[in-house]
Amino acid sequence: MTDRLIDRFCSMVRIDSESGNEAPFIEAMKARLEEELGAECTVDAHGNLVARVAAKGCEGIDPIFLGAHADTVKPGIGIEPVVEDGVVQSKGNTILGADDKAGLAAIVEAVASASRRPTVEIVITRGEEVGLVGAKNLDLSLLTATRGYIVDSDSLNEIVIGGPTHASLDVEIVGKAAHAAFPEGGISAIRVAANAIPRFQEGRLDDETVANVGTIEGGAIRNGVPETVKIKAECRSLTHEKCVTQAEAMKRAFEEAAGDVGATANVDLRYEYVASKVSEDSDTVRLAKDAIAAVGLEPATRVILGGTDALVLSGRGLDAVVLGFGGKGAHSVDEHIAVADLEKATDILRTLLEMSCETG
């Protein structure tokens, strides 16, 4: 199994798929899954791939989906994987792309090698790294499974069962330009921003809520009263209402600080995804725990303050959690994965599919 698994993984990372340019990779996977697994493949209008693989020795059991994302971060062009001392890494000038092709390789190997399995729908999304846009636009009518696993975190024994509501604020403050030597007619947008930001809490608000002003950009010249400032800010909370309250407070702070001096604040507030959590007692989580324990690891669940494809799909009505593939150093040229860890990830998935035939 090892050679085939590593070959599979290396052949995947050799196909470039930086975010926005995933189509060749999706096409290659479609051809491969059709040929190798006899999968029934559909690429949806957004470019995501859904590949349905028929059940084997496990009829009448609810289908399961297994998901991974096609895209990688930069620098991800011309990745050349090197296997040395039981570790796979890139030649050093690019990322490796284990995030998330190790997840995908583990999925495909697990499906191919499971002694029995329910119907499996392999979901390969686009644009995960740039706002989870593939999962947000995934054509759910292509799925028959209502529960599944996204294989896209580092830790092999942990199951990510929930995530936050995440609000993004794009703020434009418009004051009035004037020459610095004749400032009376001007309204400084920079000063409005400076007055607004202390009006709301920032950093860690409580154990499940955070807020951040990430960028501020404005003014044009030293000797001019700055007319515009643009700010990108965000907040997140595992409790939806807390995120909404904080986001509204931030919006109001900019609007009021602007209003105080006759400037205007145009605030674009949007919610990227909504907090949810899959129950510890659900079949989805229990099956994952059993599979992790069966391969000799101590299963653990956690919630994170980041978005995942699983969170987006949970928000769209599916039961989805995140499992690990065992990689390290994602999003850097030091990214690597131990062969033994990739094998373990595959074992977990294979065990999970086989066990699901017993539990239903």
Ligand SMILES: [Zn+2]
């Ligand atoms: Zn990822």
